[in-house]
Amino acid sequence: MSITAYIKEIGRGKEGARSLSQAQAYDLISQVLDGRVTDLEVGAFAMAMRIKGESTAELTGFLDAVQERCIPLHPPAPMVVLPSYNGARKLPNLTALLALLLAQDGVPVLVHGPARDPGRVTTAEIFHDLGLPVAHDATDIAHAWARHDPVFITTEALCPPLARLLDARWVIGLRNPGHTVAKLIDPTRGGAALRVCNYTHPEYGQALAAFLQHTAANAMLLRGTEGEPVADPRRLPKLDVFLRGVMRPDLSLAAQEGVLTELPVLPRATDAATTALYIQSVISGEKPAPSPLAQQAECLHRALQAWSQTHDKEMSA
Numbered sequence: 001m002s003i004t005a006y007i008k009e010i011g012r013g014k015e016g017a018r019s020l021s022q023a024q025a026y027d028l029i030s031q032v033l034d035g036r037v038t039d040l041e042v043g044a045f046a047m048a049m050r051i052k053g054e055s056t057a058e059l060t061g062f063l064d065a066v067q068e069r070c071i072p073l074h075p076p077a078p079m080v081v082l083p084s085y086n087g088a089r090k091l092p093n094l095t096a097l098l099a100l101l102l103a104q105d106g107v108p109v110l111v112h113g114p115a116r117d118p119g120r121v122t123t124a125e126i127f128h129d130l131g132l133p134v135a136h137d138a139t140d141i142a143h144a145w146a147r148h149d150p151v152f153i154t155t156e157a158l159c160p161p162l163a164r165l166l167d168a169r170w171v172i173g174l175r176n177p178g179h180t181v182a183k184l185i186d187p188t189r190g191g192a193a194l195r196v197c198n199y200t201h202p203e204y205g206q207a208l209a210a211f212l213q214h215t216a217a218n219a220m221l222l223r224g225t226e227g228e229p230v231a232d233p234r235r236l237p238k239l240d241v242f243l244r245g246v247m248r249p250d251l252s253l254a255a256q257e258g259v260l261t262e263l264p265v266l267p268r269a270t271d272a273a274t275t276a277l278y279i280q281s282v283i284s285g286e287k288p289a290p291s292p293l294a295q296q297a298e299c300l301h302r303a304l305q306a307w308s309q310t311h312d313k314e315m316s317a
Contacts, residue, residue: 003028003037003045011048019052025061029177033069033161042168046176054177054207056214062181063215070159071138073187075108076145078218078304081195083183084113084152086227087120088270094293095123096130097279098230099150101289101297107304109150110141110187112158114166121272123228127152129276155182183229184211194304198224209240209247216245218307220300233264233290241303243310251303253295264290 006028009018020028031037032045054062073079080102084095099109115124127134133144135153144151156163165178186193197212197219199205205223212219221240225232231239241251265287267278281287289297 003031003041007041007044007048010052011044014051017048017052019055020058020061022057022061022064025058026065027061029062030065032165033065035161035164039171042165043172046168046172046174049177050174054180056207056211058177059180059184059207059211060215062177063184066159066162066178066181067185067187067189069161070185070187070189071157072189073110073138073141075110075188075192077106077108078192078194078307079108079110079145079188080300080304081186081193082109082111082123082229083185083195083197084111084123084228085179085182086224087117087122088228088275089120089226090270091225091233092267092270092275092278093121093123093126093228094225094233094275094279094290095228095230096126096132096150096276097282097289098293098297100132100279100283101293102300103148103150104283105297105301106148107301108145110193111150111152112155112185112187113152113182114163115154115156121270121275124152124154125272126275126279129272130279158187159185184208186217193218194300194307195219196229196300197221198227198229200224200227209242212242213245213247218243218303220296220303222296231290231292231296233266233292236292236295239296239299241299243303243307248303248306251299251306253299256292264288266290 082095087093099111103109111123133149133151135141135151136157141151162178169175197208199208219242223237236256238255239253241248267274282289
Protein backbone atom coordinates (compact mmCIF):
# COMPACT_ATOMS: atom_id res chain seq x y z
CA MET A 1 0.00 0.00 0.00
CA SER A 2 1.06 3.63 -0.41
CA ILE A 3 2.76 5.28 2.56
CA THR A 4 0.10 8.02 2.52
CA ALA A 5 -2.02 6.11 5.03
CA TYR A 6 1.00 5.71 7.30
CA ILE A 7 1.80 9.43 7.11
CA LYS A 8 -1.78 10.20 8.15
CA GLU A 9 -1.24 8.11 11.29
CA ILE A 10 2.15 9.50 12.30
CA GLY A 11 1.58 13.05 11.07
CA ARG A 12 -1.18 14.22 13.41
CA GLY A 13 1.17 16.20 15.63
CA LYS A 14 2.91 15.34 18.88
CA GLU A 15 -0.32 14.70 20.80
CA GLY A 16 -2.53 13.22 18.09
CA ALA A 17 -0.09 11.01 16.20
CA ARG A 18 -0.41 7.25 16.50
CA SER A 19 2.53 4.86 16.33
CA LEU A 20 2.76 2.21 13.63
CA SER A 21 3.02 -1.50 14.24
CA GLN A 22 6.32 -3.22 13.55
CA ALA A 23 4.96 -4.63 10.29
CA GLN A 24 3.66 -1.24 9.17
CA ALA A 25 6.98 0.44 9.99
CA TYR A 26 8.81 -2.25 8.04
CA ASP A 27 6.56 -1.74 5.02
CA LEU A 28 6.83 2.04 5.16
CA ILE A 29 10.60 2.25 5.29
CA SER A 30 11.01 -0.59 2.78
CA GLN A 31 9.16 1.55 0.25
CA VAL A 32 11.31 4.55 1.17
CA LEU A 33 14.57 2.60 0.91
CA ASP A 34 13.58 1.02 -2.40
CA GLY A 35 12.73 4.38 -3.97
CA ARG A 36 9.03 3.58 -4.42
CA VAL A 37 7.90 6.92 -2.99
CA THR A 38 8.23 10.54 -4.06
CA ASP A 39 10.68 13.02 -2.54
CA LEU A 40 7.68 14.87 -1.11
CA GLU A 41 6.54 11.72 0.70
CA VAL A 42 10.04 11.17 2.08
CA GLY A 43 10.01 14.72 3.41
CA ALA A 44 6.58 14.27 4.99
CA PHE A 45 7.71 11.00 6.61
CA ALA A 46 10.87 12.61 7.98
CA MET A 47 9.03 15.64 9.38
CA ALA A 48 6.24 13.57 10.95
CA MET A 49 8.65 11.18 12.67
CA ARG A 50 10.84 14.05 13.85
CA ILE A 51 7.86 15.54 15.67
CA LYS A 52 6.39 12.26 16.96
CA GLY A 53 9.52 10.26 17.77
CA GLU A 54 10.03 6.55 17.13
CA SER A 55 8.37 3.86 19.21
CA THR A 56 10.12 0.58 20.01
CA ALA A 57 7.95 -1.29 17.50
CA GLU A 58 8.69 1.29 14.80
CA LEU A 59 12.43 1.17 15.42
CA THR A 60 12.32 -2.62 15.23
CA GLY A 61 10.48 -2.57 11.91
CA PHE A 62 12.76 0.14 10.49
CA LEU A 63 15.88 -1.75 11.54
CA ASP A 64 14.67 -5.07 10.12
CA ALA A 65 14.20 -3.44 6.72
CA VAL A 66 17.58 -1.67 6.80
CA GLN A 67 19.52 -4.76 7.86
CA GLU A 68 18.01 -6.78 5.03
CA ARG A 69 19.60 -4.27 2.65
CA CYS A 70 23.05 -4.28 4.29
CA ILE A 71 25.88 -6.39 2.94
CA PRO A 72 25.96 -9.51 5.18
CA LEU A 73 29.06 -10.06 7.29
CA HIS A 74 30.40 -13.21 8.90
CA PRO A 75 33.11 -12.31 11.43
CA PRO A 76 35.57 -14.99 12.60
CA ALA A 77 34.58 -14.24 16.21
CA PRO A 78 32.05 -12.01 17.99
CA MET A 79 32.75 -8.51 16.72
CA VAL A 80 32.27 -5.01 18.06
CA VAL A 81 30.36 -2.54 15.88
CA LEU A 82 31.06 1.18 16.29
CA PRO A 83 28.59 3.41 14.43
CA SER A 84 30.32 6.74 13.79
CA TYR A 85 27.89 9.36 12.49
CA ASN A 86 28.68 12.63 14.25
CA GLY A 87 32.41 13.34 14.14
CA ALA A 88 34.38 15.89 16.15
CA ARG A 89 33.50 19.48 16.88
CA LYS A 90 35.04 20.62 20.18
CA LEU A 91 36.81 17.44 21.32
CA PRO A 92 39.04 15.15 19.25
CA ASN A 93 37.20 12.23 17.64
CA LEU A 94 38.71 9.18 19.36
CA THR A 95 36.48 6.46 17.91
CA ALA A 96 39.47 5.14 15.93
CA LEU A 97 41.49 4.91 19.15
CA LEU A 98 38.82 2.76 20.79
CA ALA A 99 38.74 0.58 17.65
CA LEU A 100 42.52 0.09 17.81
CA LEU A 101 42.51 -0.68 21.55
CA LEU A 102 40.04 -3.48 20.86
CA ALA A 103 41.65 -4.77 17.66
CA GLN A 104 45.12 -5.02 19.15
CA ASP A 105 43.71 -7.66 21.51
CA GLY A 106 42.22 -9.67 18.65
CA VAL A 107 38.65 -8.35 18.58
CA PRO A 108 37.15 -7.94 15.07
CA VAL A 109 36.03 -4.31 14.92
CA LEU A 110 33.80 -2.69 12.31
CA VAL A 111 33.29 1.07 12.19
CA HIS A 112 30.72 2.52 9.80
CA GLY A 113 29.49 6.00 8.98
CA PRO A 114 29.80 8.81 6.45
CA ALA A 115 33.05 9.58 4.65
CA ARG A 116 32.67 13.31 5.23
CA ASP A 117 30.46 15.71 7.15
CA PRO A 118 30.57 19.48 6.62
CA GLY A 119 32.03 21.21 9.66
CA ARG A 120 33.05 18.01 11.47
CA VAL A 121 36.00 15.63 11.48
CA THR A 122 34.81 12.13 10.58
CA THR A 123 36.26 8.82 11.68
CA ALA A 124 36.74 7.94 8.01
CA GLU A 125 39.18 10.84 7.65
CA ILE A 126 41.10 9.75 10.75
CA PHE A 127 41.24 6.13 9.53
CA HIS A 128 42.70 7.43 6.26
CA ASP A 129 45.38 9.46 8.05
CA LEU A 130 46.23 6.48 10.29
CA GLY A 131 46.64 4.24 7.25
CA LEU A 132 43.91 1.93 8.52
CA PRO A 133 41.74 0.02 6.04
CA VAL A 134 38.64 1.61 4.55
CA ALA A 135 36.60 -1.21 3.01
CA HIS A 136 34.44 -1.22 -0.09
CA ASP A 137 32.85 -4.64 0.42
CA ALA A 138 32.72 -7.73 2.64
CA THR A 139 35.92 -9.14 1.14
CA ASP A 140 37.88 -6.04 2.16
CA ILE A 141 36.49 -6.34 5.67
CA ALA A 142 37.48 -10.01 5.93
CA HIS A 143 41.03 -9.20 4.79
CA ALA A 144 41.36 -6.45 7.39
CA TRP A 145 40.17 -8.75 10.16
CA ALA A 146 42.65 -11.41 9.03
CA ARG A 147 45.40 -8.82 9.64
CA HIS A 148 43.83 -7.96 13.04
CA ASP A 149 43.09 -4.43 11.86
CA PRO A 150 39.93 -2.50 12.70
CA VAL A 151 38.13 -1.58 9.49
CA PHE A 152 35.94 1.31 8.40
CA ILE A 153 33.18 1.11 5.80
CA THR A 154 31.05 3.97 4.57
CA THR A 155 27.28 3.77 4.93
CA GLU A 156 27.10 4.04 1.14
CA ALA A 157 29.05 0.79 0.81
CA LEU A 158 27.41 -0.96 3.77
CA CYS A 159 23.80 -0.07 2.89
CA PRO A 160 23.33 2.21 -0.16
CA PRO A 161 19.57 2.75 0.36
CA LEU A 162 20.17 3.92 3.93
CA ALA A 163 22.87 6.33 2.76
CA ARG A 164 20.37 7.91 0.37
CA LEU A 165 17.85 8.34 3.19
CA LEU A 166 20.49 9.93 5.42
CA ASP A 167 21.38 12.37 2.65
CA ALA A 168 17.82 13.71 2.74
CA ARG A 169 18.97 15.64 5.79
CA TRP A 170 20.89 18.07 3.60
CA VAL A 171 17.68 18.96 1.74
CA ILE A 172 15.15 18.84 4.58
CA GLY A 173 17.47 20.26 7.23
CA LEU A 174 16.47 17.69 9.87
CA ARG A 175 17.54 14.24 10.90
CA ASN A 176 15.15 11.37 10.20
CA PRO A 177 14.66 7.82 11.58
CA GLY A 178 17.47 6.63 9.33
CA HIS A 179 19.95 8.39 11.61
CA THR A 180 18.67 6.52 14.65
CA VAL A 181 18.58 3.18 12.84
CA ALA A 182 22.10 3.67 11.45
CA LYS A 183 23.44 3.60 15.01
CA LEU A 184 21.68 0.27 15.69
CA ILE A 185 22.79 -1.77 12.68
CA ASP A 186 24.01 -5.32 13.23
CA PRO A 187 25.45 -6.43 9.85
CA THR A 188 25.50 -10.04 11.05
CA ARG A 189 21.69 -9.76 11.31
CA GLY A 190 21.47 -10.81 14.92
CA GLY A 191 24.36 -13.25 14.82
CA ALA A 192 27.69 -12.20 16.26
CA ALA A 193 27.85 -8.46 16.90
CA LEU A 194 28.07 -6.46 20.09
CA ARG A 195 26.94 -2.96 19.18
CA VAL A 196 28.08 0.19 20.94
CA CYS A 197 24.97 2.38 20.96
CA ASN A 198 25.24 6.01 21.99
CA TYR A 199 22.80 8.80 22.63
CA THR A 200 23.03 12.55 23.18
CA HIS A 201 19.86 13.27 25.19
CA PRO A 202 18.60 11.29 28.24
CA GLU A 203 15.18 10.59 26.67
CA TYR A 204 16.90 8.87 23.75
CA GLY A 205 18.87 6.78 26.23
CA GLN A 206 15.64 5.53 27.77
CA ALA A 207 14.16 4.77 24.34
CA LEU A 208 17.26 2.89 23.24
CA ALA A 209 17.37 0.87 26.47
CA ALA A 210 13.78 -0.23 25.85
CA PHE A 211 14.66 -1.13 22.27
CA LEU A 212 17.70 -3.20 23.30
CA GLN A 213 15.59 -5.10 25.82
CA HIS A 214 12.78 -5.66 23.32
CA THR A 215 15.09 -7.01 20.63
CA ALA A 216 17.27 -9.15 22.96
CA ALA A 217 20.33 -7.24 21.81
CA ASN A 218 23.97 -7.61 22.77
CA ALA A 219 25.13 -4.04 23.23
CA MET A 220 26.80 -1.33 25.25
CA LEU A 221 24.73 1.81 25.78
CA LEU A 222 26.34 5.11 26.75
CA ARG A 223 26.00 8.84 26.40
CA GLY A 224 28.53 9.33 23.64
CA THR A 225 31.07 12.07 23.14
CA GLU A 226 29.55 14.60 20.74
CA GLY A 227 27.44 11.77 19.33
CA GLU A 228 30.32 9.32 18.83
CA PRO A 229 30.27 5.80 20.38
CA VAL A 230 33.24 6.51 22.61
CA ALA A 231 33.58 7.56 26.24
CA ASP A 232 34.44 11.16 27.05
CA PRO A 233 38.23 11.08 27.52
CA ARG A 234 37.94 13.42 30.53
CA ARG A 235 35.26 11.64 32.57
CA LEU A 236 33.81 8.12 32.32
CA PRO A 237 30.07 8.11 31.50
CA LYS A 238 27.75 5.32 32.60
CA LEU A 239 28.32 2.21 30.50
CA ASP A 240 25.33 -0.15 30.47
CA VAL A 241 25.96 -3.61 29.03
CA PHE A 242 23.08 -5.67 27.64
CA LEU A 243 23.43 -9.35 26.80
CA ARG A 244 20.44 -10.81 24.99
CA GLY A 245 18.44 -7.81 26.05
CA VAL A 246 19.14 -8.17 29.76
CA MET A 247 20.99 -5.29 31.41
CA ARG A 248 24.00 -6.72 33.25
CA PRO A 249 25.03 -4.57 36.25
CA ASP A 250 27.92 -6.97 36.88
CA LEU A 251 29.41 -6.10 33.49
CA SER A 252 28.43 -2.42 33.42
CA LEU A 253 30.30 0.58 34.82
CA ALA A 254 28.94 3.49 36.82
CA ALA A 255 29.63 7.06 35.76
CA GLN A 256 32.60 8.80 37.32
CA GLU A 257 31.41 11.20 40.00
CA GLY A 258 33.01 14.04 41.89
CA VAL A 259 35.49 16.71 40.94
CA LEU A 260 38.08 15.87 38.31
CA THR A 261 41.56 15.94 39.83
CA GLU A 262 43.46 15.17 36.64
CA LEU A 263 42.80 15.69 32.95
CA PRO A 264 44.27 13.56 30.15
CA VAL A 265 46.75 15.07 27.74
CA LEU A 266 44.73 15.56 24.57
CA PRO A 267 45.66 17.14 21.22
CA ARG A 268 45.00 20.87 21.09
CA ALA A 269 43.44 20.67 17.64
CA THR A 270 40.66 18.37 16.41
CA ASP A 271 41.64 18.02 12.74
CA ALA A 272 42.16 14.53 11.35
CA ALA A 273 45.95 14.75 10.96
CA THR A 274 46.53 15.98 14.53
CA THR A 275 44.11 13.42 15.96
CA ALA A 276 45.79 10.61 14.01
CA LEU A 277 49.23 11.58 15.34
CA TYR A 278 47.87 11.58 18.88
CA ILE A 279 46.26 8.15 18.42
CA GLN A 280 49.50 6.76 17.01
CA SER A 281 51.38 8.04 20.07
CA VAL A 282 48.92 6.26 22.38
CA ILE A 283 49.02 2.96 20.48
CA SER A 284 52.83 3.04 20.38
CA GLY A 285 52.96 3.52 24.15
CA GLU A 286 54.46 6.99 23.97
CA LYS A 287 51.38 8.46 25.68
CA PRO A 288 48.85 6.78 27.97
CA ALA A 289 45.35 6.11 26.73
CA PRO A 290 42.74 8.28 28.46
CA SER A 291 41.44 6.24 31.38
CA PRO A 292 37.76 6.36 30.31
CA LEU A 293 38.63 4.87 26.88
CA ALA A 294 40.79 2.18 28.45
CA GLN A 295 37.94 1.34 30.83
CA GLN A 296 35.44 1.25 27.97
CA ALA A 297 37.66 -1.14 26.00
CA GLU A 298 38.08 -3.39 29.03
CA CYS A 299 34.33 -3.30 29.69
CA LEU A 300 33.68 -4.44 26.11
CA HIS A 301 36.22 -7.25 26.51
CA ARG A 302 34.45 -8.51 29.63
CA ALA A 303 31.10 -8.34 27.86
CA LEU A 304 32.44 -10.38 24.93
CA GLN A 305 33.90 -12.97 27.29
CA ALA A 306 30.64 -13.29 29.23
CA TRP A 307 28.70 -13.59 25.99
CA SER A 308 31.04 -16.31 24.74
CA GLN A 309 30.85 -18.26 28.00
CA THR A 310 27.05 -18.14 27.97
CA HIS A 311 27.00 -19.32 24.36
CA ASP A 312 29.41 -22.19 25.10
CA LYS A 313 27.29 -23.37 28.05
CA GLU A 314 24.15 -23.39 25.92
CA MET A 315 25.87 -25.32 23.14
CA SER A 316 27.12 -27.98 25.57
CA ALA A 317 23.77 -28.30 27.39
